[in-house]
Amino acid sequence: MKADVTIIGGGVIGTVIARELSRYNLNIILLEKEDDVAMGTSKGNLGIIHAGYNADFNTLKGWLNIKSNSMFDKLCQDLKVPFKRIGSLVIGFSEKDLKKLKELKENGEKNNLKNLEIVTGDKLFKLEPNLNHKAKYALYAPSAGIISPYKFTIALADNSVVNGVKVLLETEAIDLKCENDQVVSVLTNKGIINTRIVINAAGLYAGEVAKAAGYNFRINPLKGEYQLFDKKWGSLVNHVLFPIPTKLSKGIVISPSVHGNLLIGPNCYPVKKKDDLATTETGMDEIYTEAKKLISHLPDQDTVTSFSGLRATIEGREDFIIEASKKIKGFINVAGIKSPGLSAAPAIAEMVLSILKEVASKIFPKLELNYQDNFVETLNELPRLADYLNKIEEWQEIIEKDSDYGEIICRCENISKGEIIEAVQQPVPARSLDAIKRRTRAGMGRCQGGFCSPRVLRILSEELKIPFLKVTKKGLGSEILKTMTKDMVEKGDKI
Ligand SMILES: Cc1cc2nc3c(=O)[nH]c(=O)nc-3n(C[C@H](O)[C@H](O)[C@H](O)COP(=O)(O)OP(=O)(O)OC[C@H]3O[C@@H](n4cnc5c(N)ncnc54)[C@H](O)[C@@H]3O)c2cc1C
CATH class of the missing domain: 3.30.9.10 (D-Amino Acid Oxidase, subunit A, domain 2)
Structure with a gap:
């Protein structure tokens, strides 16, 4: 495979950068080692968009947080993310x-x-x-x-894909190959990607990725x-x-x-x-x-x-590292992005874009970065039963067009079958129970999936055309069933 830019890491930082760069005529690949985006720190945080009075303005953390804060209203409106x-x-x-x-x-x-x-x-x-x-x-x-940090990350990834980014899941960057102190390729568990520029947004693992480019910091x-x-x-x-x-x-x-x-x-x-x-x-x-x-x-x-x-947390350093490598041409580090990384994400993406422009102009004078006029800024609003509880006649109209929206799968959070199917059909498709949960909230209510999990498992099996026993909680190795359940046997389901 070939790319102009390869981004390592599908957290909020990797995906916000992917979306920003997808405004330009670049061939971009984003690598994520897990079976979905938002599987690292970007799903395990508080979801606060900080005002920015805490950090020192002379630090990256400080000014990028302040700069980003006002960007969230439009961004979330465009991406249909609750904020x-x-x-x-x-x-x-x-x-x-x-x-x-x-x-x-x-x-x-x-x-x-x-x-x-x-x-x-x-x-x-x-x-x-x-x-x-x-x-x-x-x-x-x-x-x-x-904000919902994982919904934000997923929406950024979806919008990037709409704008041409290839998101490769379950694809781990293992090593970098450099020639004449210049990045030439990334070795992954699924093959080699020839690339001109690598952006390291690997979160907790950014130190390991950067080592291949001669850096020596520990996270x-x-x-x-x-x-x-x-x-x-x-x-x-x-x-x-x-x-x-x-x-x-x-x-x-x-x-x-x-x-x-x-x-x-x-x-x-x-x-x-x-x-x-x-x-x-x-x-x-x-x-x-x-x-x-x-x-x-x-x-x-x-x-x-x-x-x-x-x-x-980078050992011995309080601030983020956002810079082009001075040793290896084409390698950009976006590392140590602890709090307020979520709050600073949109401005981090703009900063990386300007670093990339400079890197590209020095090493590839022929690479012309042009804005794509057909960049799609927004994602479509998807119907959510939970938003229609006071307008049930309108929901009825949705059911009339597609009866799957009339079948309740998660009773705690009011999620219909249509919404689960939709999650599997998005630009970055949900392929596991947890991925469905992050997109639809099925399983996030009081019973924590007791009622809906078997139903979601069945829908995933049908939509992904995989056997029941291959449906996972969160990617390979987390298969949910070891054998068919009594209920499945009684229904005459086949493995
Ligand atoms: C407890 C806690 C609370 C927080 N609260 C807030 C808050 O309220 N507000 C705020 O602004 N910030 C908060 N933060 C900080 C914020 O969550 C982080 O700054 C942000 O999520 C970092 O995103 P990231 O993309 O750098 O990392 P991650 O989300 O960890 O993404 C990195 C991704 O890279 C992938 N990866 C790693 N190595 C490889 C590889 N070799 N190949 C392919 N993929 C790879 C990982 O699987 C992961 O998905 C909090 C953090 C924590 C831990």
């Missing part, structure tokens, strides 16, 4: 906390954030009626927002665990609530999720393995205890699930 600009509050309880809040405000203002405000008393409790009554002050940042995983509460608690808070940040992290947050659940977390501690995503009892206790300091009446039941994510 809510609900604002955030950093809560203070003492004079010492107030001093810190003032410092954060000053830092934000230096970063050109104009609408920050320290709120107290009635105004604070009007904004957040369920707040611990001992709270005294808060830094209010109305421009903070919440250590820092775990963050979460607890997700049932939707009936989603309106317990109106904003993203932060405690006073520490040097290590922004602290344990309470936030509504964009889908209406309540989310608490993450904690922050180092782990040895880059695939250690286990949640722990100690971790759950820690985040619950800390979150309760902000909202005393936090529910002690109704947890729907817990999950975790790993921050890609």
Whole structure:
């Protein structure tokens, strides 16, 4: 295979870059080692689009976050991704906390954030009626927002494919081949890709990928665990609530999720393995205890699930690395993208585009980068039963056109069969139970897939034309059934 640009990694960073570059006449391949995009840190995070008062504006983290924040409204509208600009509050309880809040405000203002405000008393409790009554002050940042990070990543990937990017799943970059200090190809588990430019967006594994280009940095995983509460608690808070940040992290947050659940977390501690995503009892206790300091009446039941994510922290460095290699021509590193990487993603893509233009002009003077007039900016809105619960006659019209929209597959989240089939037919098709879950929310409700999983498994088998026993939870090696179920045997299903 041949490409002008090969992007390694299908997280939010790889996909946002792919979409930005797909505006130009480039032959682009994106490699993702898992069976879907958004399988790394981009699915295990809090989904906050930070306002940007935290980081130093002189760092990449700082200015790319600020630059990106205002880009989310149009981007999410174009890509049909739910995004809510609900604002955030950093809560203070003492004079010492107030001093810190003032410092954060000053830092934000230096970063050109104009609408920050320290709120107290009635105004604070009007904004957040369920707040611990001992709270005294808060830094209010109305421009903070919440998003579904995996839906955003999937939509970026889908839109890239619509604009000509080839997304190769279950394709792992194993090595790079360079000649005369110039990238010439990427060796993958599925063959060789001859390429002019490689962009390293491999998240936790960016250090391993960069080694092949002569870099020597190490990425250590820092775990963050979460607890997700049932939707009936989603309106317990109106904003993203932060405690006073520490040097290590922004602290344990309470936030509504964009889908209406309540989310608490993450904690922050180092782990040895880059695939250690286990949640722990100690971790759950820690985040619950800390979150309760902000909202005393936090529910002690109704947890729907817990999950975790790993921050890609470069040893000995606080900031992102976004640069063209000085040693190997054609190699661009986008590494160490920990928080606020999601918030900074759109501006990171613009920065990579300008680096790429410079790299290309130096090494391939004949490569003319032209804007594609036929670039498709938007994705189509797909029908979602959950959005039609108050307009059931309109949903009836959809069913009349396609009866699959009349068959309920997930009762907790109101997902129809038509929506599951649609997920399999998207530009980056869902091929596993978890991929269906991320696109449609089937299995994300209270019963966590108890009712819908067998039904989704059947639809996947039919749509992908694969035997039941080959349907996976999340790619090869995670096959769900070892043998046919009693129900399948009774129905006379064949393997
Ligand atoms: C606990 C936690 C909370 C966070 N909360 C927020 C938040 O609220 N707001 C915010 O802005 N940021 C937040 N972040 C940070 C944000 O999640 C990350 O900055 C962002 O997801 C990084 O995206 P990425 O694409 O670089 O990495 P990933 O999403 O990890 O993507 C890298 C991809 O590369 C693939 N890959 C790796 N090696 C190879 C290879 N050799 N070949 C092919 N594919 C490969 C991986 O499978 C993976 O899919 C949080 C992070 C954590 C851990």
